Structure formats: C-alpha cells, structure tokens
Amino acid sequence: MTVPFYSNQDIVDNISMKEAVELVEKAFCDYAQNKSKMPEKIYLNLPEFHGDFRAMPAYDSRYNIAGVKWVNSHAQNVKKNMASVSAMLLVNSPETGLPLAIVEASELTAIRTGAAGAVAVKYCTPKTAKSIAFVGAGVQARYQYECIREIRSIESVTIMDVHEATAQKLYTFIKEKDSCDVQICTDIEEATKDRDIIVTSTPVKSPILDKGHVGAHTHINAIGADAPGKQECSIDLIKSSQIIVDDTDQAMHSGDINTAVQDKVFLKQEILSTLGELLLDSSLIDVNQRSLFDSTGLAVQDMAMAGYFLEKIRG
Amino acid sequence: MTVPFYSNQDIVDNISMKEAVELVEKAFCDYAQNKSKMPEKIYLNLPEFHGDFRAMPAYDSRYNIAGVKWVNSHAQNVKKNMASVSAMLLVNSPETGLPLAIVEASELTAIRTGAAGAVAVKYCTPKTAKSIAFVGAGVQARYQYECIREIRSIESVTIMDVHEATAQKLYTFIKEKDSCDVQICTDIEEATKDRDIIVTSTPVKSPILDKGHVGAHTHINAIGADAPGKQECSIDLIKSSQIIVDDTDQAMHSGDINTAVQDKVFLKQEILSTLGELLLDSSLIDVNQRSLFDSTGLAVQDMAMAGYFLEKIRG
Known part of the structure; x- marks a missing residue:
C-alpha cells in the first residue's frame, strides 16, 4: 500500500x-x-x-x-x-x-481558522465595517487579516502585541499587501477604540479584552481560547455580546466562554446561535450590535x- | 519538513x-x-x-x-x-x-493484540496449559496462536469458524508451523471441550460462548468485542469467571462485559484486576480456576x- x-x-x-x-x-x-x-x-x-x-x-x-x-x-x-x-x-x-x-x-489549520473568522465577519458585521484591531499579532492574526479582507474593504488596522517585533511583523505584512492605514499601539484601549472588528488571537488564560474596550457596534473574533481554562474576553464583555459559537458543546468546553460556563455565570441558552445556524438564517443576529464569535476550530x-x-x- | x-x-x-x-x-x-x-x-x-x-x-x-x-x-x-x-x-x-x-x-495492531493475548495467557494459566480452541479463525486467531506459542508449549488445537475456508486457512497455517495436533470442528461444544485456553475472535454481537462450553479451569481470551454492543461470551460465563481487563473504563464501555455492564448485571467491582495490575501482583489470580481476559486494545x-x-x- x-x-x-x-x-x-x-x-x-x-x-x-x-x-x-x-x-x-x-x-x-x-x-x-x-x-x-x-x-x-x-x-x-x-x-x-x-x-x-x-x-x-x-x-x-x-x-x-x-x-x-x-x-x-x-x-x-x-x-x-x-x-x-x-x-x-x-x-x-x-x-x-x-x-x-x-x-x-x-x-x-491556520487558513481554515482565518477563513472561519472571515465567515463570522461576513454574517456578524454590516457591509460598511472597515476597521480592525488585532490583539495578539502572531501567525493567526495574519490569516485573520488575509481572509477578512476577502469579505470587507478594510481601511484601517491597529495592532497590539506584548512583543514589539511580532507587532512589527504584522505591520510590515499588511503594509506590503495593502494601502490601508496601519498603526502599532502600545495599549489595548488605544488599539481597540472605535473599531468595527476586533480579533483576539493570544494564548492568555485570563481576560485581556474588557467591555470598556469594545464599542456597542463592534464584532469580536475570539480566536485564541481553544482549550479548557483559556479565556481572552471578560465575563462582562461576553454577557453584553451576541454570542456566536462554531460548535456549542466544544465552545462550552474549550472556547472563550468555557470559564464563564464552568463558573455558571453564562448559560448554554445565552448562546445566540452557531455560525452554521446563522448562515442558514441571517436574521438571527443584529449586525449593528455588539457580537462575539467564539472560535474553537472544528474537524x-x-x-x-x-x-x-x-x-x-x-x- | x-x-x-x-x-x-x-x-x-x-x-x-x-x-x-x-x-x-x-x-x-x-x-x-x-x-x-x-x-x-x-x-x-x-x-x-x-x-x-x-x-x-x-x-x-x-x-x-x-x-x-x-x-x-x-x-x-x-x-x-x-x-x-x-x-x-x-x-x-x-x-x-x-x-x-x-x-x-x-x-x-494485529501483532500487539496477539501479544496482549499471550501476556494474559502467561499470567492467567498454569505453565502446563497445552490446548487451545479457536472460536473464530480469522486473521487475529493466527496472531493469537503465534504469540501464545511463545509462552506455552501448545500440543493440541481445535478450530471452529462459520466459514469452512477460514478454518482451513488457520489449520494449514498452524500445521505448516508446528507439529501439534490440529482439528477443525463444526460445532462449538466439540471445539471447546476440555480446552485449557479458548480464544474468541469473532465479530458477533450476541454471545456464542456459554458457561456450559467452558471448563472450570479454562482461560478465555475474549478478543472480538471492542465496541459498544459487541459481545462474545454469555453473562453466565462472565459472572463465573475471574475477569481481567486491559483497561477498566474502556472494557466497561466497549469490551465483552459492556452489555452486562449496561444491563447492570455486571458491576465494576466484579472485575478482578487489569492485566497491568496482575503483572505487578500475580497473586491476584488463581490460574487453576476459570478466567477471562477482556481485550479492547489500548493505545x-x-x-x-x-x-x-x-x-x-x-x-
């Protein structure tokens, strides 16, 4: 064979x-x-x-x-x-x-994760969405950018990463590709202010993105948390967002909401829908209100x- | 890479x-x-x-x-x-x-499954064990034979399979390898009578081996059942044997005992030990009494x- x-x-x-x-x-x-x-x-x-x-x-x-x-x-x-x-x-x-x-x-794996982010952006944001903040600028941030730009005309990007060199790398990558405005920020408030889309792709285990950082209209792709105990977004932020998951069981077990589920401060019925259900019925969501796509990655x-x-x- | x-x-x-x-x-x-x-x-x-x-x-x-x-x-x-x-x-x-x-x-996979059968024979039978019955004569029966003969001097083999050609194949294989007495049997009672060791390796979903077929001193390698709903040995036979499993959780879920566990007629505490525990303490078993090794296969x-x-x- x-x-x-x-x-x-x-x-x-x-x-x-x-x-x-x-x-x-x-x-x-x-x-x-x-x-x-x-x-x-x-x-x-x-x-x-x-x-x-x-x-x-x-x-x-x-x-x-x-x-x-x-x-x-x-x-x-x-x-x-x-x-x-x-x-x-x-x-x-x-x-x-x-x-x-x-x-x-x-x-x-990297491409399909970026693509899932783009699909979430397609169904969770208005067509006019044009600015992104990257919280965490590693390899996956690049794929998120590359896929999201297939869906929306991005005019402005802010980048924030604890490692300056990593932020610089993403900056150069985007600048070489597109003519949009790109800025590296040193604090999260500066990076996320007035953004249409925020992408978190960090390995953190305690929340770095809070409700105060996120506009009432903003969509978040929460990519980093994909195992029990990992979390990028605060409970307040989760509770105030329309939550879209890639898979309900998997997100409850290992997505950004897993800690909140574990602590019983977020319940299964508070999930708005899966991304698949949303694709079948786009009226489920209000694209002008805050939303959060909890990505865990599906086989x-x-x-x-x-x-x-x-x-x-x-x- | x-x-x-x-x-x-x-x-x-x-x-x-x-x-x-x-x-x-x-x-x-x-x-x-x-x-x-x-x-x-x-x-x-x-x-x-x-x-x-x-x-x-x-x-x-x-x-x-x-x-x-x-x-x-x-x-x-x-x-x-x-x-x-x-x-x-x-x-x-x-x-x-x-x-x-x-x-x-x-x-x-085939070899390590045969090897596990041989290890079970080593610890669950007396050194004088010398006869085997094969119930089911497919590929795995061959590996069970090849490995068990490394552990015990086998003098006599009986073979029973619903497909005559399959039985014949195992017969030829053993005959070409060893000088022991080999017989093909057409019914299970004839095949299993007075055997020291019985190996079941069939895909059946309802028991084919009953207490009446098995001597009070016999050891059984129950190999075939490795998924929920599969079962080769009857409840009576299971209840009257010293049960050795390869892994407790896995056997309860998908081994020969799974149906009995599901039906609550066999309890976890009725398992004598895992094969690993038995290797660490061989006094756990009486090799002169009936025993059954429930093999599910471990990663x-x-x-x-x-x-x-x-x-x-x-x-």
Missing part, C-alpha cells in the same frame, strides 16, 4: 484565501444540516511538557471522506523559535476505511479543506 | 512475536504504573457505511513519544476480500509536538510498539 503525502506547500499552492473562505462557509452550512459529522475532539494533556495534543475526527459527505486531524499546542515553542502548532491529517474512505492520503495540516472545517484539496489536485 | 513513513512490512521485518510479547508486557506494566497515558478512545460512527473509525492517542515515557492511532473497523469488507481493519499511527515529540514518523499500523500498546520499532531502526 502506498498512501500519497501532501505538504503544507501543496495546500498553500492549491487553496487561496478566497477559496478557503467559501469552503469554510459551506462546511459550516453542511455541519448545521448534519451533512458532516464529528465527535467532540479529545485531548492528550502533557503538562510536564507544557503542551497538549488533540485528535479531531470527522466525516464529510460533500467530498465523501472521513479522517482525523492530529494537532498539538505547545505555546512555549515560540521561545525556541519553533511553531507552537503542527498538524497532520489522515484521510480515509468512509466506505472501506482504507487510507486515501496523508496531508500536512499546519497551514490548513469538519479541516475535512472540507482536505476534501476540496484532494478533488482539486486529482482534477 | 519531511516525515519518515514506515510500512506494515517494516514492522513485520523488525518486530518478532517474541519481542512483541515482551514489549506489550512492559507496556501494560508502564500503564499500570502511570508511566504512559491515554485518554479514552473516541469513535467516529458511520452506520451508513457499516463501519466506524477510532482515534487512539497515547504518550509513552519509556520511548519518549506521543501520538495517535487512527483505525477503522468495517466488518463487511471481508465480503469484498478486503481487510476489515486498516490503521495508521502518527508519532510526535512530546516536548515540541513535531511529527517524528508516520507508521502504517495494521500489522502493528499505549500501539505507542510502545512504535517506540521500540523507531528505536530499533535508528540503531
């Missing part, structure tokens, strides 16, 4: 941000309509190594594939100048179980990306 | 049955001493395709690796002349999360096999 192997570069060469955003939008619709399936992801926690691994299985009927993504999170790798996340995706035939492909999935997104990729390269 | 890929043949060429039995014995000891870790496996159930997939993560400190096995079970593949199980194992550094190897794991076994393999090929 030989199983074809595809690299991160193969993914980058074959899926544009525009395609990714369209794909992830379809993946959320499919999931909301039970055309794809996934059990809740499981964690292999290795606190002795300051990291964890997650196994994320899924089935996608659109591309007729099943598989699992295996992905780690080792935040301290950054200090060693190594990626904190590296992922691999195994793809199989759902009919026979036989392996079809092995896909390096670090880029795929069905990964599987849809892999399915599209495999179909494309096979021609 | 390039990740080395190893095939089923690489595993077969590098791990003998003897080595596998020793390895799996150590793996059970390590697990009982918390030197390895695994969350409970998760299932991606695809009843529409008469199959399922399982994600099985684990960490092994002996070989300093973490990883996941992704394995399917599609029993109806046999009708299409295809393997019902095919598995892949991703191996990573626990320190950084970076991928170290991709290992084809269908043979590895820590897979990880130990992969760790040993990688260490060996790297020299």
